[in-house]
Amino acid sequence: MIPTITAFERSPDRGRGLARDMRVRWALEEVGQPYDVRLVSFDQMKQPAHLSLHPFGQIPTYEEGDLVLFESGAIVLHIAERHSGLLPDDADARARAIAWMFAALSTVEPPIVERAMATLFEREKPWYEARLPALDESVAVRLRALSLQLGDADWLDGLFSAGDLMMVTVLRRLSRSGILNAYPNLLAYVARAEARPAYQRAFAAQLAVFNAWAINE
Numbered sequence: 001m002i003p004t005i006t007a008f009e010r011s012p013d014r015g016r017g018l019a020r021d022m023r024v025r026w027a028l029e030e031v032g033q034p035y036d037v038r039l040v041s042f043d044q045m046k047q048p049a050h051l052s053l054h055p056f057g058q059i060p061t062y063e064e065g066d067l068v069l070f071e072s073g074a075i076v077l078h079i080a081e082r083h084s085g086l087l088p089d090d091a092d093a094r095a096r097a098i099a100w101m102f103a104a105l106s107t108v109e110p111p112i113v114e115r116a117m118a119t120l121f122e123r124e125k126p127w128y129e130a131r132l133p134a135l136d137e138s139v140a141v142r143l144r145a146l147s148l149q150l151g152d153a154d155w156l157d158g159l160f161s162a163g164d165l166m167m168v169t170v171l172r173r174l175s176r177s178g179i180l181n182a183y184p185n186l187l188a189y190v191a192r193a194e195a196r197p198a199y200q201r202a203f204a205a206q207l208a209v210f211n212a213w214a215i216n217e
């Protein structure tokens, strides 16, 4: 059965692959599962039809037969559990890979998103300049630890897993800030992941949505 995911009709990231459908697309590409995409506007996301799929009126969602899922982490975990290629067979290694997925979403992503939100919406506020160093430090605390953990390994725990997929999508949010430049192994880690054919296909697919919209504007 071909699943259907939802994505922004007009992504505010202008095709840079930062919206959270990217991690779902990437996971589907890694496991070789074809998928359909339904594009939604900000207005449609808040209408009953979409709210019946996603209680918070967001993207991405995932529909596969009677199964409806929201939350990109849950969707990627579902894909990884139903197909081979994103989680190790060994039970302990599998549990560790899932722990890295949670670490990406609940430990590393929050300070990165908080900083991104401040740079987007608070730049003109009187407190912005004073607040930024604390936001930067919250991000740095996580990046220092992650960089130490990764060391000179290719991936966080053996072979590439859904944990790496999730962590890289989180780190990519920092790409334009230059913050990753202080962590050459993390920069290389992100580049290594971005070079994967599955990543490239997912990136091209979401970029095509933006380009199609831009041509018609």
Ligand code: GTB
Residues within 6 Å of the ligand: 011, 012, 013, 014, 018, 019, 020, 021, 045, 057, 058, 059, 060, 070, 071, 072, 073
């Ligand atoms: N925890 C949820 C998940 O992981 O699935 C979070 C989902 C979420 O935040 N979805 C966003 C959304 O639907 C899109 S991805 N927002 C609309 C709304 O809440 O009304 C977040 C996002 C948006 C834009 C950029 N960007 O421009 O760079 C990056 C990420």
